[in-house]
Amino acid sequence: MTTAYATSTTWIDACASSRLHTDDGIAVLLPGGRQAALFRTRDGHLYALDNIDPYTGAAVLARGIVGDRAGTPTITSPLLKHTFDLRTGHSLDSPHVRLTTWPVRDTGTTVQIRTPLAAP
Amino acid sequence: MKELVVIGNGMVGHRFVEALLDRDRAGHWNITVIGEEPRTAYDRVALSSYFDGATAHDLSLGDLTGPRVTVHTGERATAIDRAARTVTTSTGRTLTYDRLVLATGSTPFVPPVPGHDLPGCHVYRTLDDLDAITDRARGARTGTVIGGGLLGLEAANALRLLGLRTHVVELAPHLMPAQIDQGAAALLEHLVTGLGVHVHTGTSSTAVRPGPTGHAAHLDLDNGTRLDTDLVVFSVGIRPRDELARACGLATGERGGITIDDTCTTSDASILAIGEAAHHRGTVYGLIAPGNAMAEVAADRLTGGTATFTGADTSTKLKLLGVDVASFGDAHGRTPRSLDVVVNDAAHHRYAKLVLSDDATTLLGGILVGDAGAYATLRPMVGSPLPGDPLALITPHGAPPPGAHTLPETAQVCSCNAVTKGDLLSAIAHGAHDVPALKACTKAGTSCGSCTPALAQILTQAGITQTKALCEHFPHSRTELLEIVRATGTRTFSALIASHGTGNGCDICKPAVASILASLGNGHILDGEQASLQDTNDRHLANMQRNGTYSVVPRIPGGEITPAKLITIGEIARDFDLYTKITGGQRIDLLGARLEQLPAIWARLVQAGFESGHAYGKSLRTVKSCVGTTWCRYGVQDSTALAIRLEERYRGLRAPHKLKAAVSGCARECAEARSKDFGVIATDKGWNLYVGGNGGFTPRHADLLATDLEESDLIRHIDRFLMFYIRTADRLQRTSAWIEAMDGGLDHLRDVVVHDGLGIAAELEAAMERHTATYTDEWADVLADPDKLARFTTFANAPTTPDPTITFTTTRDQPVPTTPVHLAMPTTRP
Numbered sequence: 042m043t044t045a046y047a048t049s050t051t052w053i054d055a056c057a058s059s060r061l062h063t064d065d066g067i068a069v070l071l072p073g074g075r076q077a078a079l080f081r082t083r084d085g086h087l088y089a090l091d092n093i094d095p096y097t098g099a100a101v102l103a104r105g106i107v108g109d110r111a112g113t114p115t116i117t118s119p120l121l122k123h124t125f126d127l128r129t130g131h132s133l134d135s136p137h138v139r140l141t142t143w144p145v146r147d148t149g150t151t152v153q154i155r156t157p158l159a160a161p
Numbered sequence: 162m163k164e165l166v167v168i169g170n171g172m173v174g175h176r177f178v179e180a181l182l183d184r185d186r187a188g189h190w191n192i193t194v195i196g197e198e199p200r201t202a203y204d205r206v207a208l209s210s211y212f213d214g215a216t217a218h219d220l221s222l223g224d225l226t227g228p229r230v231t232v233h234t235g236e237r238a239t240a241i242d243r244a245a246r247t248v249t250t251s252t253g254r255t256l257t258y259d260r261l262v263l264a265t266g267s268t269p270f271v272p273p274v275p276g277h278d279l280p281g282c283h284v285y286r287t288l289d290d291l292d293a294i295t296d297r298a299r300g301a302r303t304g305t306v307i308g309g310g311l312l313g314l315e316a317a318n319a320l321r322l323l324g325l326r327t328h329v330v331e332l333a334p335h336l337m338p339a340q341i342d343q344g345a346a347a348l349l350e351h352l353v354t355g356l357g358v359h360v361h362t363g364t365s366s367t368a369v370r371p372g373p374t375g376h377a378a379h380l381d382l383d384n385g386t387r388l389d390t391d392l393v394v395f396s397v398g399i400r401p402r403d404e405l406a407r408a409c410g411l412a413t414g415e416r417g418g419i420t421i422d423d424t425c426t427t428s429d430a431s432i433l434a435i436g437e438a439a440h441h442r443g444t445v446y447g448l449i450a451p452g453n454a455m456a457e458v459a460a461d462r463l464t465g466g467t468a469t470f471t472g473a474d475t476s477t478k479l480k481l482l483g484v485d486v487a488s489f490g491d492a493h494g495r496t497p498r499s500l501d502v503v504v505n506d507a508a509h510h511r512y513a514k515l516v517l518s519d520d521a522t523t524l525l526g527g528i529l530v531g532d533a534g535a536y537a538t539l540r541p542m543v544g545s546p547l548p549g550d551p552l553a554l555i556t557p558h559g560a561p562p563p564g565a566h567t568l569p570e571t572a573q574v575c576s577c578n579a580v581t582k583g584d585l586l587s588a589i590a591h592g593a594h595d596v597p598a599l600k601a602c603t604k605a606g607t608s609c610g611s612c613t614p615a616l617a618q619i620l621t622q623a624g625i626t627q628t629k630a631l632c633e634h635f636p637h638s639r640t641e642l643l644e645i646v647r648a649t650g651t652r653t654f655s656a657l658i659a660s661h662g663t664g665n666g667c668d669i670c671k672p673a674v675a676s677i678l679a680s681l682g683n684g685h686i687l688d689g690e691q692a693s694l695q696d697t698n699d700r701h702l703a704n705m706q707r708n709g710t711y712s713v714v715p716r717i718p719g720g721e722i723t724p725a726k727l728i729t730i731g732e733i734a735r736d737f738d739l740y741t742k743i744t745g746g747q748r749i750d751l752l753g754a755r756l757e758q759l760p761a762i763w764a765r766l767v768q769a770g771f772e773s774g775h776a777y778g779k780s781l782r783t784v785k786s787c788v789g790t791t792w793c794r795y796g797v798q799d800s801t802a803l804a805i806r807l808e809e810r811y812r813g814l815r816a817p818h819k820l821k822a823a824v825s826g827c828a829r830e831c832a833e834a835r836s837k838d839f840g841v842i843a844t845d846k847g848w849n850l851y852v853g854g855n856g857g858f859t860p861r862h863a864d865l866l867a868t869d870l871e872e873s874d875l876i877r878h879i880d881r882f883l884m885f886y887i888r889t890a891d892r893l894q895r896t897s898a899w900i901e902a903m904d905g906g907l908d909h910l911r912d913v914v915v916h917d918g919l920g921i922a923a924e925l926e927a928a929m930e931r932h933t934a935t936y937t938d939e940w941a942d943v944l945a946d947p948d949k950l951a952r953f954t955t956f957a958n959a960p961t962t963p964d965p966t967i968t969f970t971t972t973r974d975q976p977v978p979t980t981p982v983h984l985a986m987p988t989t990r991p
């Protein structure tokens with residue numbers, strides 16, 4: 042993970058657990074105006090990363106296609122098909138491009154994302 | 162700079178100038194080309210495709226005119242003055258040369274039988290000849306070709322395509338005496354007769370007799386037969402055009418042709434001759450490959466090289482009237498003590514003969530009729546030891562045909578362009594890793610195309626895997642997956658990847674499988690798991706734009722729309738503040754809608770009677786129309802009504818790629834039907850159907866599939882065509898590329914669609930019936946389903962908040978995205 046949230050972080054409610062379908066992302070508005078793309082993969086893992094596609098500047102990653110490349114879970118942007126590692130946010134096309142990722146959990150009723158209280 | 166004059170702008174003259182420009186980098190030569198025909202060089206080898214829908218433009222080899230080349234068309238060279246080194250032309254021009262190249266080709270020989278010059282008597286050599294034949298065929302019922310050789314049979318096919326009852330008269334005891342033997346010819350005659358061509362062998366024509374109008378009307382044969390015929394085409398052989406050479410005293414062959422040595426030089430050191438006009442060591446070649454070889458040698462010599470022409474291969478492979486015929490090497494077994502191995506399988510319409518050296522180890526030549534699939538690998542093996550049992554090579558169920566891997570590096574794989582296996586391997590080593598790249602850098606496969614299968618084999622041998630696997634998750638091609646889904650009744654991606662794939666899928670296989678499921682009628686594309694498989698635009702039934710907003714394109718069948726509906730579209734665009742534009746597909750695009758606005762916009766459109774236009778889908782887009790008979794003074798059929806009928810029939814049909822269509826009301830073609838996947842053009846008698854056209858990255862004109870169809874037949878043909886495409890095309894392969902990649906190409910397609918050659922037409926039609934019977938409007942379905950509507954919110958935790966990154970400014974009175982987002986080129990094509 043990129044950031045250590047030592048202080049002042051909190052779990053915010055993203056959506057009801059039933060709302061997040063397998064391999065079908067949704068976007069979440071974070072405190073401070075950032076946007077996260079939230080995914081549940083077929084093996085039950087949850088991932089949250091930046092919703093803004095760094096190659097195009099458009100907030101669309103939640104609307105991309107979830108899959109894998111040689112075992113690495115991935116999300117492919119709907120705009121120009123750039124692909125990112127869901128776990129680390131690394132771009133598979135250019136290693137120096139990396140998306141922010143956030144911890145996620147499912148309480149059983151709600152999916153939550155841990156974020157700083159305000160924008161970093 | 163020195164002056165080079167080229168007489169003749171045919172195929173070989175053209176190739177020569179290209180080759181010279183390629184080598185003459187320093188610009189020593191200033192080139193003037195004189196061509197008698199009214200147009201620049203064109204592909205004479207493919208001349209007959211003119212009757213199959215190709216245009217003069219399609220056949221053109223391109224204009225050579227440039228800084229160092231001047232081309233004069235419609236001008237004949239009339240005299241050569243060798244002492245003064247000048248050429249005079251029919252327009253009175255005099256050109257001075259340092260070197261002169263004669264590439265005058267040949268002219269069809271017309272035997273001096275009485276009546277040979279009556280109106281209605283033709284030859285088959287130039288585009289003008291073909292136009293004249295077409296003109297004459299209007300209103301004619303019967304045509305006769307004199308000469309049953311290679312060209313005669315091509316001409317016979319042309320007459321057939323023009324709708325004439327066709328006869329072929331051949332003096333020799335069997336068809337194609339120069340290339341094939343009696344046994345092969347017997348099969349060929351059987352197949353050709355089966356197509357309705359009447360063959361008369363072992364007889365010659367004694368006279369063409371006029372009818373009351375003075376036109377050719379009958380043909381008398383020396384066996385006493387009199388044939389009724391409105392048209393006669395002479396195709397008994399060609400004569401080199403050596404008249405200019407003779408007049409200025411150059412040496413010529415006994416049976417014609419300008420005599421040249423191995424450097425392509427004539428008896429005058431300043432004059433070269435190449436192509437069909439040349440006579441080399443007793444032979445005048447009537448084929449393009451030797452002509453091209455001479456062109457290369459001449460160009461090399463004129464730029465200081467030392468290349469020589471020492472004779473050439475006269476192998477031929479053709480598809481005559483849909484019948485494969487190939488003849489190569491010593492096909493007639495003229496080598497002393499040679500041995501024949503023959504398979505004559507009359508029941509399966511196959512004849513194959515190999516000619517072997519007396520010890521049966523070396524291949525000398527062969528003949529294949531009915532199935533010439535082995536030609537590409539057998540021909541380059543001529544002169545080499547055979548890889549195995551000769552009989553097995555030509556027995557259909559014996560060993561698989563030998564691969565190109567058995568060839569030595571010196572074997573010439575492409576004879577048209579003199580490309581050896583070694584040349585191909587070195588191109589591969591320099592990075593040409595697929596067939597198109599190999600073609601582009603070696604020219605192999607770009608003329609007759611018969612060596613293309615060998616190119617693929619050589620790539621494989623070089624270790625380049627031509628994989629058909631869709632992606633890392635499925636080892637299958639799209640076609641195979643479709644068959645698996647059909648056979649197993651699989652209805653979800655999860656089940657398919659569990660049973661036939663590995664991993665979790667990706668942006669390649671998921672949309673491909675989604676499209677297969679949709680094509681086979683699997684309910685709404687956003688049902689259940691399917692929503693997560695869809696590519697960008699299908700996910701929200703709208704096209705995503707560069708800033709994450711969407712465009713909305715309602716269907717406007719045939720481009721016809723009432724004023725009331727136009728006003729509704731205008732009102733909706735105004736109320737939602739959308740940018741509007743008339744598209745290239747005769748409809749209206751509303752751009753800049755946010756994800757959460759789509760349902761509200763569509764609710765109003767659906768209420769006003771609009772349906773989804775599927776601008777987002779790999780599915781039918783539009784059927785463009787022209788105004789047709791209703792308004793246009795030229796129209797001969799109601800093109801608008803038909804376009805609407807077709808658009809309503811095929812709307813919502815999911816396919817490997819998008820589908821576009823058009824209907825024009827007459828041959829003026831205002832709807833641009835020939836640039837569509839399927840295009841329909843009205844005729845006096847019905848509709849002509851064209852298939853496989855597109856614009857886009859590699860534009861291609863559609864090919865004529867069937868003519869003068871009634872509306873019900875037309876629709877049956879299109880049903881079959883589309884379903885066959887859906888069943889067999891690759892992922893994201895437009896119909897054009899699909900037809901080009903198809904074994905047997907357009908002929909095979911016609912066989913399947915028109916003649917039901919595979920016996921699947923009824924099933925294809927039934928599949929289309931199911932599609933039309935189950936079609937519903939995707940957008941109306943979404944509006945009626947709360948689960949699907951839930952997809953159309955931007956933020957799950959803030960449903961009423963719009964995406965703050967989306968903002969607009971005003972340009973020419975309309976909203977457009979604020980900061981132009983600079984998009985990098987995609988690394989892979991979607």
Ligand code: SRM
Nearest residue numbers: 704712743744745746747748776782855856857858859895
């Ligand atoms: C809107 C329109 C341009 C316009 O303002 O006129 C358009 C816009 C797009 N075209 Fe097009 N094409 C439009 C007519 C055409 C035409 C002309 C025609 O259809 O007569 C062509 C050439 C004809 C053809 O397709 O053969 C055309 C050739 C392409 C291609 C290249 C296809 C190819 O085979 O090479 C693409 C890329 C693709 O599909 O992979 C493309 C893709 C696109 C996409 C869908 C790109 C995308 O994925 O975002 C554009 C999105 C439009 C949108 O958001 O609504 N568009 N596009 C036209 C919509 C017509 C309609 O009413 O549906």
Ligand SMILES: Cc1cc2nc3c(=O)[nH]c(=O)nc-3n(C[C@H](O)[C@H](O)[C@H](O)COP(=O)(O)OP(=O)(O)OC[C@H]3O[C@@H](n4cnc5c(N)ncnc54)[C@H](O)[C@@H]3O)c2cc1C
Nearest residue numbers: 169171172173196197205237238265266436437447448449
């Ligand atoms: C229907 C058809 C099908 C064929 N199929 C095949 C095939 O499958 N495989 C194959 O290998 N070959 C085939 N051929 C033969 C092939 O087309 C010829 O070998 C090739 O075109 C020869 O090229 P060339 O340049 O020598 O002659 P041409 O292409 O005939 O060009 C000669 C040009 O010179 C012009 N010319 C002549 N005299 C003068 C003058 N005095 N002044 C100005 N211009 C002049 C002529 O008008 C002509 O345009 C086919 C030919 C035809 C007609």
Ligand code: SF4
Nearest residue numbers: 787793796826830831
């Ligand atoms: S294609 Fe023919 S009928 Fe249609 S508008 Fe053009 S001229 Fe008129």
Ligand code: FES
Nearest residue numbers: 575577608609610
């Ligand atoms: S052999 Fe004709 S193109 Fe290669």
